[in-house]
Amino acid sequence: MAEARKNRSLVWDRAKTYQLFAEYRASGDAEVRDELVRMYLNLVEYLARRFKSRGEPLDDLIQVATIGLIKAIDRFDVERAVEFTTYATPTIVGELKRYFRDKGWAIRVPRRLQELNLQVNKTVNSLTQEIQRTPTIKEIAAKLEVTSEEVIEAMETSEAYNFISLDGDLSTESGENFSLLEYIGELDKQLVNLEDRASLGAALKDLTSQEQKILYLRFFRGLTQTEIASELEISQMHVSRLLRRTLQVLRQRMPSFNE
Amino acid sequence: MVESNGRIYLELPIEKEFARLLRLLVSGIASRMDFDLDAVDDLKIAVEEAFLAAMRRQVESPVKISFISSPTSLAIELKGKIAPGARDSSADDFGNFILEAVVDELKYGDSQTDFNLHLIKNL
Numbered sequence: 001m002a003e004a005r006k007n008r009s010l011v012w013d014r015a016k017t018y019q020l021f022a023e024y025r026a027s028g029d030a031e032v033r034d035e036l037v038r039m040y041l042n043l044v045e046y047l048a049r050r051f052k053s054r055g056e057p058l059d060d061l062i063q064v065a066t067i068g069l070i071k072a073i074d075r076f077d078v079e080r081a082v083e084f085t086t087y088a089t090p091t092i093v094g095e096l097k098r099y100f101r102d103k104g105w106a107i108r109v110p111r112r113l114q115e116l117n118l119q120v121n122k123t124v125n126s127l128t129q130e131i132q133r134t135p136t137i138k139e140i141a142a143k144l145e146v147t148s149e150e151v152i153e154a155m156e157t158s159e160a161y162n163f164i165s166l167d168g169d170l171s172t173e174s175g176e177n178f179s180l181l182e183y184i185g186e187l188d189k190q191l192v193n194l195e196d197r198a199s200l201g202a203a204l205k206d207l208t209s210q211e212q213k214i215l216y217l218r219f220f221r222g223l224t225q226t227e228i229a230s231e232l233e234i235s236q237m238h239v240s241r242l243l244r245r246t247l248q249v250l251r252q253r254m255p256s257f258n259e
Numbered sequence: 260m261v262e263s264n265g266r267i268y269l270e271l272p273i274e275k276e277f278a279r280l281l282r283l284l285v286s287g288i289a290s291r292m293d294f295d296l297d298a299v300d301d302l303k304i305a306v307e308e309a310f311l312a313a314m315r316r317q318v319e320s321p322v323k324i325s326f327i328s329s330p331t332s333l334a335i336e337l338k339g340k341i342a343p344g345a346r347d348s349s350a351d352d353f354g355n356f357i358l359e360a361v362v363d364e365l366k367y368g369d370s371q372t373d374f375n376l377h378l379i380k381n382l
Binding site for chain 2: 124133134135136137138140148149151152153155156200218219222224225226236240243244247250251
């Protein structure tokens with residue numbers, strides 16, 4: 001027990017680490033590498049635990065993080081004036097993030113499309129800044145040196161992506177607590193069907209405040225998706241994705257919308 | 260599917276999963292016409308809503324969809340036969356509210372037996 005607690009304390013024997021790395025580099029002996037892996041399993045577990053609230057079994061995360069550790073061991077240059085843990089931590093975290101990024105796709109999407117999707121996303125943002133208006137698909141395709149059809153395909157695949165925010169920079173919840181219900185009066189001008197209005201109120205409760213805000217800005221204020229993206233400081237494609245999800249939730253919840 | 264002089268015609272079974280096909284198709288057409296990304300997304304929402312409107316109206320398969328492009332706009336029309344005995348549920352305020360927000364013109368030319376929805380998005 002005391003030993004286990006000691007292992008969890010994230011303290012490592014530097015001299016032994018150095019000696020094992022020197023041995024491993026000289027011999028390439030798998031057993032030496034295994035010993036290094038065992039020595040740093042507590043780091044793996046510590047880092048994996050930081051991701052356990054994201055809905056994946058801890059054992060799976062430890063397995064993924066261990067792959068990261070092995071990669072770090074294989075790449076670490078013992079001559080570098082840097083602690084192994086300093087070197088290994090970003091590699092292990094990177095492996096965990098990649099795992100979540102890949103797991104984030106609700107259906108199997110080829111990696112080529114996943115990567116193109118990310119590139120399209122970045123290009124939309126940079127082009128919007130550069131040309132000071134919303135780009136066309138042709139312009140995005142030209143910038144990425146792909147066809148318009150590939151861009152369309154990549155954009156559509158984002159619908160299959162359950163976004164998991166790993167760094168909090170694209171959080172689905174903006175800080176403020178927006179509720180479209182407060183604006184429901186505006187609906188009266190648009191909607192006369194009482195049944196619809198009541199169901200809409202109930203359906204809105206299934207949306208996050210950010211989704212309600214996007215719905216409000218797009219359909220009640222008439223802002224474009226790019227304008228909403230800029231206001232909420234998220235990407236246009238993220239707005240597109242949330243808007244689609246929002247409409248799907250409403251369709252499921254509202255009787256007349258779903259007949 | 261036939262394409263000539265900016266006209267594309269398509270017949271689809273009236274089943275939900277074909278809405279995605281329509282989204283892809285309208286993206287391709289709109290992209291060729293140089294609609295910007297916001298307008299392309301609006302059109303994707305529009306065709307999906309229009310398709311669902313046809314489903315709600317109990318249009319029989321296949322629904323006929325036409326895309327007519329001009330230098331200034333894209334017109335989309337959905338036509339079909341309404342199933343005998345289908346109840347009139349065209350008063351879908353929220354669906355129409357969404358449609359109105361994403362296109363420039365929206366017109367129903369429904370009768371008791373025919374479904375006809377006409378949408379125009381200006382460039």
